[in-house]
Amino acid sequence: MPRALWLLIIGMAVNVTGNSFLWPLNTIYIHDLLGKSLSVAGIVLMLNSGASVIGNLIGGHFFDKLGGYKSILFGIGITLLALIGLTIWHGWPEYIVFLTIVGFGTGIIFPSMYAMAGSVWKEGGRKAFNAIYVSQNLGVAVGSALGGLVADYSFQLIFLANTILYFIFLLIAVFGYKNISAAPVKKESSIEGDLTATNNHKKIHALLILCVGYLLCWVAYVQWSTTVASYTQEIHISLTQYSLLWTINGALIVAGQPLLTGLLKHFAKSLKAQMIIGIIIFIISFLVAAKASEFSGFLVGMIILTIGEMFIWPAVPTVAFDLAPKGREGFYQGIVNSTATGGRMIGPLLGGLLVDLYGMSMLFTVLIGLFVLAILTTVFYDRTIKSSKASIIKGAKSM
The missing domain is CATH 1.20.1250.20 (MFS general substrate transporter like domains)
Known part of the structure; x- marks a missing residue:
């Protein structure tokens, strides 16, 4: 695999590990610590997912117009600012606002990561996307396990841990993704052009x-x-x-x-x-x-x-x-x-x-x-x- 794909794999693993500190515990935090009903918790998570859908579509458009590097940095920037806010203010109703922004920011990142993976190893075909998929699941496994341990010690540290990992992801993106570009595209024949x-x-x-x-x-x-x-x-x-x-x-x-x-x-x-x-x-x-x-x-x-x-x-x-x-x-x-x-x-x-x-x-x-x-x-x-x-x-x- 190309070195650029390895950087994308590492970045995706760190990104999802950070996300996985929080998402499995969202319902527990809203219901048990903030004292809201399960129905309210469900609405909050729907807002997060809805914002992520919008972020996915905008992130894909940004990749085509601005390139993967700028798109990913934009998504990380939005997410990191929201996580800093969530680390400081994680009461009600601030939790709704920041969690929705997190959904939007992370949504912007994912299409660019996948599109870049396909671009840097076109000859790999499905292998490039499979590698990103595996790195996501590695992040889910590690983040969920560590998140449970951190939450047992102090739930407030969950937000800080998520923020720190996203800052690490920012460093990986800033120094690792700037020079990643798509492989050259072969010239189409007249039949292919038609x-x-x-x-x-x-x-x-x-x-x-x-x-x-x-x-x-x-x-x-x-x-x-x-x-x-x-x-x-x-x-x-x-x-x-x-x-x-x-x-x-x-x-x-x-x-x-x-x-x-x-x-x-x-x-x-x-x-x-x-x-x-x-x-x-x-x-x-x-x-x-x-x-x-x-x-x-x-x-x-x-x-x-x-x-x-x-x-x-x-x-x-x-x-x-x-x-x-x-x-x-x-x-x-x-x-x-x-x-x-x-x-x-x-x-x-x-x-x-x-x-x-x-x-x-x-x-x-x-x-x-x-x-x-x-x-x-x-x-x-x-x-x-x-x-x-x-x-x-x-x-x-x-x-």
Whole structure:
């Protein structure tokens, strides 16, 4: 891997480690320390996620107009100022304001990180995005574990620790990202030029169709941290056991990359096949969880779920980068990141309503239906592009 990609991987790990000090504990802090209801906590987290969606779209646009270096520094600057404010003033209602700004600032950063990763190692294809994905999960695992230890000592230090890590991320970006630039683009042939001119307006449609399925997958995936989490408590699975599921999730993602590489070579040579296989694995995971009544059942379900996400999550930004016309890479990554954030916003609300009104069995039935729809969107998202390409090549040969 290029040195520039290693710098992006390190920066992403530090960035997500800082974020992970706080996000798993947000609800506990708002409910237990600030004395607000769980409904209020949910609204605050929705504001954070909504601001992140806006940040994703703006960050992608900034990458295309200003470049990755300036875009990332802008996002870090906003986030760091908000975290300093949160370290000093973390009462009510200041907490809402600063947490929303943090969501906006971090949202700006992610599309640029992904777009830069694809630019500095184009020949690596999916490997560049997979490396960023692994670094994110490493950050989640480390940050969540350290955050719990720090919170046990003093919850106030959580905000300071998050701020310090973001300052380290700022230093990495200032001194490491300034000279990172995209690899040179080869000159297009006349046929490729015609194809680009014809297909650019279709590429965004293809991405949006793909992102519909991506959204549905995220809506279902977040049930493991919301409705499924509550269900495990109802059937007397301890919090320690439930937390262990996510520890295993992170460990498998980091340690399972060699196995994944071998599987992809033999069973998923195209990105489309990789995504479809991943969604099918997701379905199996939820079928297992639907029948589980003990910890061992949920453990098996989580292992299967982790394998599925290793197929899907890195593949979608890779497809977006491949689809993006020159100069629009950041915008396309912004759409992908905002779609994932939107799924994390919608999922808890939809899952909660389904469980409250119809029970867990109906929830699992609906989620499997969403996965089936996601398979359909994945199968057909690029159909118009392929038909257009075939028409142009056929016309060129007939001349």
